[in-house]
Amino acid sequence: MAGPQSLKPLQLKNNLPVSELAAACDKYPKPEGHVYSYGTAGFRTQSKWLESVVFRVGVIAALRSKRHSSKFIGVMITASHNPEDDNGVKIVDPRGEMLPTDWEPYCTTIANAPDAASFLVALDDLCSKFKIDVSKPCKVIYARDTRPSGLALVAALQLGLKAIGCEAIDEGIRTTPQLHYLTRATNTEGTKDDYGVPSIPGYYEKLANAYKRLIRRRDDTPLVVDCANGVGAIAMKELLEYLPKDFQVTLANTDVFVPGVLNHLCGADFVKTKQELPPSLKGVLKPGHRGCSLDGDADRLMYFYLDPKGGFHMLDGDKIAALIAGYFVDKVKLCGFKEPPRVGVVQTAYANGNSTKYIQKTKGLPLVCVSTGVKHLHHAAEKFGIGIYFEANGHGTVLFSSDTLDTIRNHEPQTPTQDDNTKDLKALVDLINSTVGDAISDMLLVEVILNHLRYDAQAWDSLYTDLPNRLVKVLVRNRDEFQTEDAERRLTHPADLQKFVDSQVAKYPDGRGFIRPSGTEDAVRVYAEAASRFEADQLANYLAGWTYDFGGMDPASRPKEYLR
């Protein structure tokens, strides 16, 4: 292990607090043989491997703040919908966005540095590459979800922040979107881009006030919210204090501090992957009621309902996007703008084919497909006046360009209808957490839209019918052998596997299928959809079987449901 003494020969170009950083680094030695990578979800792995990484992320976040004129940088400790024993850490930029991609490889190198000396060299490289003035002050704001490992990881983070002399705000246990909100609100306070009061009560007040301005007389249909036994349960309880008393809601799966139950048989990821009702909601959700599930850090949302016969129906991120997009395009028309903002939708290849058709053909809206990962969706949505982005798994939000915000602010309505709708649009801007997908803000938005359109869950569901689909996770020798193009919809390698995909897909009516390496797990994902359940399953299983064999696995151990 390299102690401060062994660092003397180090020739660094930047004036980093070498001895403080080296001493702190030695307290959190990097586990030998473990390789980390900063991906779509930041660093994410089993919590027992994460202390050295979180310590180093503290230092990186502080340097990012120095790079950004000493603005607050956010750090969120969460593993979202993943198992309770996992954890993760992600850096949030000053306006609440994700860390830019060009920093990712530096984060990876810094996390993998085997000892204090190489850690310092890697930090020095980062400072030189991005011309960071190390003498500047730095500020970080951080939070964690309810995972038991969070506390020890916060201690590691704090040591990193202390070692580099960073001012820090500990926000305690918060949802991921709350931390994004706080980061942006803190940085914009008192400016023309003021995002709201930079506090948790400020967040609830902003959402609740916007909701009250929007909601008309509510029907009596109750909403059941599955909180995944995570931090969303805390936030939902707190939010209810700010909402009108007639907001009828039943909170389920709120066992925040019971070990082992986080995301277990509940939550947005369970609903999306199993396409069934969380068992804990049996008897709680009645036919005709609306239900929704948050995930473990409350940035994903899934709706669902039971038909009169008790059949389960899921309303996923695509259905949410379709509802929101249709609503916004009509709302914008009713405002009577001279130059209406351009409403558009961003999806990934996982979007159901019929949702794409509905948005493009039925609603006539521009739509782009991008690679998986929030940063891709977010950036593409910024190109629209009003950009709606959602992943099928329920992560998404609506972005308003600064021109659009000016248009709305300066608009002079000519009729009472235009006036009412412009007021609604202003309230919608406040209701939506544009920094990142926010399950709670999205839920209020869906509730408002259903209320305005007088839709029940079934009416919403009937906007289009989902094509049956299947997602399969296939283990392979090395997922890097799988490379894609065209927003991950086609493989460039192995090329012969893509030829097989093309020939299979062509055999199925409404067939679509693609294979891509996961960005967050050591696996390859296979997706297929087709006109019937049987065909979607069969197509997915063929593609999975071929992926397994092309992935260098032993055909003798191929799972029996995979086909060849």
Ligand code: NG1
């Ligand atoms: P990967 O593991 O790259 O498929 C998953 C989700 C993404 C996104 C990220 C980040 C699917 C198929 N993929 O990515 O949509 O949410 O995790 O958490 O749901």
Ligand code: ZN
């Ligand atoms: Zn999440």
